[in-house]
Amino acid sequence: MPEPDLVKTGIKGLDNVLFGGIPRGNIILVAGTAGTGKTTLGVEFVYRGAREFDEPGVIVLFEVAPDKLIRDAALFGWDLRELERDRRLKIVFTTRQVFQQELLQADSVLLAEAAEIGARRLFVDGLVRLGEPNGGEPREAFHLLAEGLHRENLTAMLALESTFADPAARAPEEFVADTILKLSIEPVQRAVLRSLEVVKSRGHEYALGRHSFRIVNGQGLEVYRRVQAPRSLQREVGAAFDATSRVATGIPGLDELVNGGYFVASTTLVVGISGAGKSVMALQYIAEGARRGERSLMITLDEPPAQVLRNAQSIGIDLQSAIDKGLVHLWYEPPQEFEIDRHFAQIEAIVERFKPQRAVIDSLSTYGSSLGATERSFRDFFHAIVALMKEHQITAVYNHENPEMLGMSSMMGEFKVSSLVDNIILMNWVELGDTFRHALTVAKMRAMPTSRTTHECEIVNGQGMKVLTRPLAGALPVVPFASYLGLLSRAPERRASQVAGEAP
Amino acid sequence: MKPKRMTPKRIANLLDRIGCVRHPCDLDLLLFFYRHPRAFLISERLAVYVGYDLPQVTQSLETLITAGLLQRPKDSTHPARLYVLEPRTALGGWLSLLLRFADTREGRLAVIHVLKQRQSSASSGYKSLDLSRTLDVSPGG
Numbered sequence A: 001m002p003e004p005d006l007v008k009t010g011i012k013g014l015d016n017v018l019f020g021g022i023p024r025g026n027i028i029l030v031a032g033t034a035g036t037g038k039t040t041l042g043v044e045f046v047y048r049g050a051r052e053f054d055e056p057g058v059i060v061l062f063e064v065a066p067d068k069l070i071r072d073a074a075l076f077g078w079d080l081r082e083l084e085r086d087r088r089l090k091i092v093f094t095t096r097q098v099f100q101q102e103l104l105q106a107d108s109v110l111l112a113e114a115a116e117i118g119a120r121r122l123f124v125d126g127l128v129r130l131g132e133p134n135g136g137e138p139r140e141a142f143h144l145l146a147e148g149l150h151r152e153n154l155t156a157m158l159a160l161e162s163t164f165a166d167p168a169a170r171a172p173e174e175f176v177a178d179t180i181l182k183l184s185i186e187p188v189q190r191a192v193l194r195s196l197e198v199v200k201s202r203g204h205e206y207a208l209g210r211h212s213f214r215i216v217n218g219q220g221l222e223v224y225r226r227v228q229a230p231r232s233l234q235r236e237v238g239a240a241f242d243a244t245s246r247v248a249t250g251i252p253g254l255d256e257l258v259n260g261g262y263f264v265a266s267t268t269l270v271v272g273i274s275g276a277g278k279s280v281m282a283l284q285y286i287a288e289g290a291r292r293g294e295r296s297l298m299i300t301l302d303e304p305p306a307q308v309l310r311n312a313q314s315i316g317i318d319l320q321s322a323i324d325k326g327l328v329h330l331w332y333e334p335p336q337e338f339e340i341d342r343h344f345a346q347i348e349a350i351v352e353r354f355k356p357q358r359a360v361i362d363s364l365s366t367y368g369s370s371l372g373a374t375e376r377s378f379r380d381f382f383h384a385i386v387a388l389m390k391e392h393q394i395t396a397v398y399n400h401e402n403p404e405m406l407g408m409s410s411m412m413g414e415f416k417v418s419s420l421v422d423n424i425i426l427m428n429w430v431e432l433g434d435t436f437r438h439a440l441t442v443a444k445m446r447a448m449p450t451s452r453t454t455h456e457c458e459i460v461n462g463q464g465m466k467v468l469t470r471p472l473a474g475a476l477p478v479v480p481f482a483s484y485l486g487l488l489s490r491a492p493e494r495r496a497s498q499v500a501g502e503a504p
Numbered sequence B: 001m002k003p004k005r006m007t008p009k010r011i012a013n014l015l016d017r018i019g020c021v022r023h024p025c026d027l028d029l030l031l032f033f034y035r036h037p038r039a040f041l042i043s044e045r046l047a048v049y050v051g052y053d054l055p056q057v058t059q060s061l062e063t064l065i066t067a068g069l070l071q072r073p074k075d076s077t078h079p080a081r082l083y084v085l086e087p088r089t090a091l092g093g094w095l096s097l098l099l100r101f102a103d104t105r106e107g108r109l110a111v112i113h114v115l116k117q118r119q120s121s122a123s124s125g126y127k128s129l130d131l132s133r134t135l136d137v138s139p140g141g
Helices: A038-052 A066-074 A080-085 A096-102 A109-116 A138-151 A172-176 A233-237 A278-291 A305-314 A319-324 A340-354 A364-371 A377-391 A496-501 B008-018 B024-035 B043-050 B054-066 B092-102 B105-124
Strands: A027-032 A057-061 A089-094 A121-127 A155-161 A179-188 A191-201 A210-216 A220-224 A267-272 A296-300 A328-332 A358-362 A395-401 A423-432 A435-445 A454-460 A464-467 B004-006 B038-041 B081-085 B135-137
Touching: A027 A038, A027 A138, A027 A172, A038 A057, A038 A066, A038 A080, A038 A089, A038 A121, A038 A155, A038 A179, A038 A220, A057 A066, A057 A109, A066 A080, A066 A089, A066 B024, A080 A089, A089 A096, A089 A109, A096 A109, A096 A121, A096 B038, A109 B038, A109 B081, A138 A172, A210 A340, A220 A340, A267 A278, A267 A377, A278 A296, A278 A305, A278 A319, A278 A328, A278 A358, A278 A395, A278 A423, A278 A464, A296 A305, A296 A340, A305 A319, A305 A328, A319 A328, A328 A340, A340 A364, A340 A377, A364 A377, A364 A395, A377 A395, A423 A454, B004 B008, B008 B092, B008 B105, B024 B043, B024 B054, B024 B081, B024 B092, B024 B105, B038 B043, B043 B054, B092 B105
Parallel strands: A027 A155, A027 A179, A057 A089, A057 A121, A089 B038, A121 A155, A267 A395, A267 A423, A296 A328, A296 A358, A358 A395
Antiparallel strands: A179 A191, A191 A210, A210 A220, A423 A435, A435 A454, A454 A464, B004 B135, B038 B081
8 A cells, every 4th residue: 555645744743643744635624712723833834844844835814914923933933034035935815705715716816826836735824614605505615615725736724713612513614624633722720731632634544632732932832642642562562571681779688589680671669658768769779770880760750859969969879970971860840730741752752862771750659649540641641651661671660659657558549550560669667666667578579489578678877778688576487378367357366276286 | 223213304205215105095005015915805805904995095006016016916807816015126125114114003103194294285385394293213224
């Protein structure tokens, strides 16, 4: 089957959502209410075409004065006047009625203007529901318009004003258009989130669903592919899984408990209440990577970089020096008004650019509180990030705050993603006398044996954490289940006969 | 750089150099095409946009086209006509200066004031310009 001739929009992130672009000659309808970014999208489509792909274009305006459009475009760094001078762009001001009549003419002046500069792209701003001159159906009127554009083999983008009062109602134009991009602004708490949905697009595949986007000063649109959208299966299949190599944890005593370290590209969850030592473990894991000359990415959501550097210093780690040597990339994003698609796109870009071998995310629970536990967003995001790390063979550690102070009734609380991870390390406090002491249990090691024994740890100022080698005092002898009563009630008791029969 | 003062005398001087702008409608049409350099419109709609009656707009359009400031395809059978402002004429520098100045409310009123005084002088003999009104304008052409 021949590859479709795709027109690249050139808009950052959009061609990724469109799997390369839009088939040449498609009539593209950009629908959205006022302020959703239709004009910016259309102008950027023509600007990028003329500037980056040697495809001159025409912009048709009905209401916005061209000088204002040129002024506004300059805010994004787009010099439309220069393109006009170079005969790569024409901006035509007209009325809807003239435009509609014009495209029905065999010798259309408007299309002759487009042909004069060899235009391949057209953007028409501010289209409203078309009226048929002789009182016919708007759908038929739009069909005639589409035919006129098709005749010229122009890839035309038409911005259609819509109110979306009734989401189920479809404008007649939507049935005729080849591609529909729907732009929205949704309130999220007290903020707003811009989104773009490819409702349909004839002649190629594209990523379904609502993708976030931003309008960035000095640049234009930035579209962030919906994080939940499945990536190409080949990307995950492409990852090799080394069954022998281990990645050292950096915690003295822990490597012995995890059979010499984590598997390469494995996913490790460190779960515990605040103060249990998760961030200390993370810093030591990163520092161990730097010591071995491996690149590490640390994503911090709860603490700004200066605080992370200070924390590292308090346990004897010179993180700044590792950053300066290019071995550690510390990336902080405050969790307020999180845009998860954008956040994921940023991580993806860092991973592709920095190529880390180790990664730490501190902490997963911050994503949970931003995205909520009830919807699938958190699970889908976590799934995507785990897949990204595995694809790039990054051995990743995720911290997760469990609110239970003493003991845990569930590993992940309401965020049920533990089945996605390979290793789970539980960090607990154990109350002995009047002191809480640190305890560590390796609860899960995928493809490796584990004893699930609780070990004592200590965190020493200037040194960090280590797992103590001595066994916990009063450890029980290993006896069969048959020696106990009430195993499933989580309060087992030894049978009296068994205890009496034990040798002193 | 400090903007030059645009006195009525300077405005009159500028209008003399451009030559063809004699009626307020000439100026308002030029200002319209300054903001919409490539407009595809029927003349009735153009008249509504600039706010003059159709015969005056038709006359002003002819004036501007004859002077080479505006282009319009001659042989079109379409009711709408494509008008293209031609800024690359020999008058380009003077015209740009006038349009930049008249693109503000105060500037436009000042130019119209001078045009009306000229019209009135022409119909009732010589009358001196009111030189007391001055406005700022950026230099350059």
